Amino acid sequence: MPAPTPAPSPSTRLAFWRGALASAPFVIVVGPFALLFGVVATEAGLDLLQVFLFSASIFAGASQFAALQLMQDQAPVLIILATSLAVNLRMVMYSVAMAPHLGAAPLGTRMLMAYFLVDQSFAASQTEFERHPDLSMPEKVAFFFGSVVPVASLWFVASMLGAVLGAAIPPSYALDFAVPITFLAISAPMLRSVPHVVAAFTSIVVALLCAGLPYGTGLMVAAVVAMSAGAGTEVLLERRGQRHGR
Amino acid sequence: MGVDPTLFWTIVPLLGIGTYLIRFSFLGMLGNRPLPLPLLRALRYTAVGILPGLVAPAVLWPPATGGELDAPRLAAACVTLAVGIATKSVIGAILAGGTTLYLMLWLV
16 A cells, blocks of 8 residues: 655654554454355355455445345346445445545545545544544544555455355355345344344334335335434434433 | 346446445545434434345245245344344354354254
8 A cells, every 4th residue: 555645754654554553453353254255255156256346346345245145136236236335325424424534635545545445444543533633634544544454455365265265165055044144243233222223123124024025125115214213213312311311 | 046147247336336436425525514414313224224124034034945934044043143242243143153053954
């Protein structure tokens, strides 16, 4: 990764390495996750090049699994796109949160940063920028790129490794259930507040009730109802909190 | 259950561009414009509103068994969820769920 400023000062260089260090623990999650994607995608019939392009162009695990699942179900293009993009909509929040810190960087730098704005680089940078608001813009940019390095490099390497591994695993090993297990595993830690639990529960109930609707439209209905239920619960809880003078 | 090549080459570029634009949106173009609160609120529940609904039918009616409720898969799903909630560890939950699935498939 080239340093984002023409002549990186020692403090910028230091920020870069601090960023790399801050996101290093995420490697434990990203590696196996990318490996699993490679295996599952290969089992679904994709070749090495396809797995690479998949991981490189989208670079967002949960939506890749979702798109893969829906492509196997032969869902219509619009439904696949809407569902997978909706999974990534949380990144609008990341983009909003990073804008005050990194928005003054040159356009080219911002274009590159946007590509690397993933769960982990966001989490590491957000924590750092909140803790040290006095960092200069080049330092913040350097920190961001530093936090990208361990995660991104491992994401690509492990996806490819998984694809090679997947080609060696016979298709009869019940890998059909790898995707559901992965989604449940990603969802479980998200249940960190009452509104999140309400949203997840609503999503399940509505998706099951609407399972008969054609072309995966049931999932879209479930998603909209579940998001509204989560947001509604949040508003209700806030109002109640205010009334009790919390 | 393969993936149709035409479908693949349609979805991947479009999804790549769409995802990139989502990431670029405020960082790249919209700057410090504040988002309306109801929208921010709804965004918080996008992932958690979609992923559970995506798996629920596959857990109860797995395509691999022709849609028949299947004890190993149901048990694996429950274990994954329980371990995920208890430990907050994605990888721990995947490993626990996978182990349950293969143990049950081997036993039954």
